[in-house]
Amino acid sequence: MTALDLICSGTAEQCRPWRRFSLPPEAWSAMIAALAESPEPVLLGLWADSQQIHALFRDATGALIGSVAVEGGRYPALSPVRPVASRPECMIRDLWGHIAVGGDERTWLDHGRWPMAHPLSPRPGLPGGAVEPPQFPGVEDPGATQVPLGPIHGLIDEPAHLRLVTRGDTVLRAEARLGYAHRGILALMRGKSPRAAARFIARLAAETTVAHSVAFARAAESALETPVPPRAVAWRTVMLEQEQIAGRLDDLARLADAAGMGPLHAALGEHRETLLRAAERAFGHRLMMDVVVPGGLAADIAPDGATALRQVGDGLAEALPSLRQRLDPLLGRLDGLGRIVSGSDAGGDAAARCAARLSGIGRSLDRLRAALDALPDGPVSAALPAASGEGLDCGDSQRGTVWHWLRLDHGQIAACFPCDPAWSLWPLAETAMAGESVAEEQMIRLSFGLPCAALDL
């Protein structure tokens, strides 16, 4: 039996539209054994609530969750067979106190500064469990030194600590430490209505605020079986594509800036700024925060919004061939840098990741203009009942697919989790840095476009 078969043999829960199965402990262990045999299925995310551990896997149609009950505060770790589960397991222990048997024992979000331990547990403990600063494993090499970078680094960046083990100019091993931007979003959302909690999701990570807001809203709407008016669906598509274009332009602009290519940086920034100004005219917010809410949209779009977005889209489509040409030197600079093997968009070298962003802009522009051409009339929101239910749904961001799961109890959030694709991007970036020059750390990091806030919660 494959791992997916084993998951589907569990008890089906009332989760919509993607399924969730509760597994008995022996089935969970059998699933781990099956995962060890094959790289499929891919683990997309891992989180918990006060009673269960939830593992999100990709399957042929989309995704599904396998859950196991936590017994005596413990559960068998997934990280030995899926290394990408390592950080989520640390996150689960820091927030809920569930221990992954066989997993990494270092703290991740908890830096020993909170007034309590395990803030999401029904019975939070006393602080003091965190060992600070964390130990970073070295390498067996007398000539090796450790280089600490961050959490404050770069000109304008997110807080992350990167520990490089180096010999001379070469990086032998890179390891990231995150959790600096932990704001306690899950605790703030608990007990609130989806509409009230959407403000926190909109501020989970600004560069993917629409993707997270849409995924969260869809999960809530599915849980409550409330269809959204077609006009809201169409506008959400426009906003998702708009956000992806702006995000990819920002990623490319930062790479150009770091490579010292001033004019290219300026040109990319100019296109991005034009997009943001059009977004402000249409949606009243440059980054489109708080526009998507569970049930539809917070308000209808400004009357001239579609025209403004259309104009900007047409202008960018026209400029795309020349931008592609001007990116050539940057692609040459990134050629062969930070090469990894991966089936995702992040695979290949930094130049490939850069080129993928440019082609992504082209695809998004096509979808954006198609959606603007077919905007239906009608209302933009539906009322959500204060009912109970469980939902799992997704939204597309420039970093990959964002998944949101939530369980509602009489209209209030009992448990929820935003699963960002960056959970799997950081380990890839660490692998990519090994063997490269220390000086290339920033370029490799930027080529992945690594967000922190979305993981720090």
Added chain:
Amino acid sequence: MSWAWLRSRGASPAGPVDEATAASLAARLDAAAQTRLGRSLAIRHVNTGSCNGCELELRALRGVFYDLERYGLRFVESPRHADVLLVTGPLTRNLREALEAAFDAAPEPKWVVAVGDCAVDGGVFKGSYAVLDGTGAALPVDLTISGCPPSPARMLAGLHALLEANARPERPGRSTRASD
């Protein structure tokens, strides 16, 4: 000493970016920086747990539309080179030490600017177990620029207020941070 006037000047009503305002700001900033101040201000950005929204707008501020550097305001890599600490985020407990270290490393005289609703008072994250509700919990704040995130034009207006205040003859001495 009351610095409320600084806040009121920094908090211009949000709205679409107005070309005329940006142009007039450019002229006023230029005059203040060149003739009265006679030097540039170096800014070290410190992220204390922001969602990255303020960072996106700060990066726009460096772009061709706003081009912060032409006013003599520039971002630097080290707090040791900074006149201004520009702080974003609600100040997570996990970043308090880093912020204080950056402040201690910056030479006198120095200014602290809290950018965005989070840095002003914690914003939407106010009251969470993991945040300290704004920059003011750790450092003396000289100027606040509200907004979620503040638009680049609004940030520019706030920094302009700082340049003008810096040119005033009497400047308060600021060497100590808020005690625990």
